[in-house]
Every structure is written in structure tokens, then in C-alpha cells.
Amino acid sequence: MYYKTAGLDFILTIGEREATIRPYVKLGVVYIFEKRILDQYRDAGGPYPATEIKDSPALVPSGGIGFKLILSKNWSLKVGAEAWTSRPVNEQPVTVDYSGKAGLSWMF
Numbered sequence: 001m002y003y004k005t006a007g008l009d010f011i012l013t014i015g016e017r018e019a020t021i022r023p024y025v026k027l028g029v030v031y032i033f034e035k036r037i038l039d040q041y042r043d044a045g046g047p048y049p050a051t052e053i054k055d056s057p058a059l060v061p062s063g064g065i066g067f068k069l070i071l072s073k074n075w076s077l078k079v080g081a082e083a084w085t086s087r088p089v090n091e092q093p094v095t096v097d098y099s100g101k102a103g104l105s106w107m108f
Contacts, residue, residue, distance in 0.1 A: 004034040007062060007084075023067045030062045030084045060085040066101075076105045 009028030015021070032055070040050040066080020083098040 002034070002036045002038075003032065006031050006033070009062070009064075013068075020070050021067055022070075024065070024080070026064045026082075028062050030060050032058050032060060032087075035086070055087055058088045060088060074107050076107075078103045078105065
């Protein structure tokens with residue numbers, strides 16, 4: 001699967017700035033410039049010909065949840081999950097793609 005996207009999100013962080021754990025919720029939109037799925041099967045006789053599926057560019061809704069964990073004055077860990085529709089919501093079938101992210105921050 002190959003994606004080329006750009007997005008814009010509103011992120012609401014819950015809790016005090018000095019809190020050890022700061023959960024967040026985000027809502028936004030994603031513009032999918034390109035989405036390609038390449039599917040190929042293989043069995044004992046070898047590989048079958050590849051099938052490529054391309055979706056047209058689209059603006060779709062997105063959302064996510066996560067949290068930031070303060071480890072020390074300079075280090076923090078951010079973990080989250082995001083989801084977006086794989087094509088416009090007025091096109092059937094409506095399917096949802098998702099991803100998970102984790103990052104370690106160092107403020108020097």
C-alpha cells in the first residue's frame with residue numbers, strides 16, 4: 001500500500017501543562033493525493049500477476065486519540081492512533097484506514 005497525503009488537524013489537549021500524562025483528541029481532514037494498493041499472490045507454482053488498484057484524489061475526514069507522557073524535564077513519549085476514511089464518505093463502500101504512532105522527544 002502506498003499513500004501520498006496532507007492533512008490539517010485541530011488537536012485538543014486535556015490536562016495541565018505540567019501534568020505527567022496529557023491525553024489528546026484530534027479531528028481534521030486529509031487530502032489523499034495518491035493511493036495505490038499492489039496485491040500479488042504466490043503459491044507452490046510461483047507468483048501470480050500483480051494487481052494494482054488506484055483510488056482518485058479525495059478530501060476525507062480524519063480523527064485520532066493519544067497521550068503524551070512526560071519522562072523528565074527534557075524527555076517525553078508521545079503515543080497515538082489515527083483513522084481516516086479511505087475514500088470520500090459519499091462513495092461506497094466506506095472503509096476506514098488507520099495507523100499507530102509513537103515518538104520520543106528530547107528538548108535541549
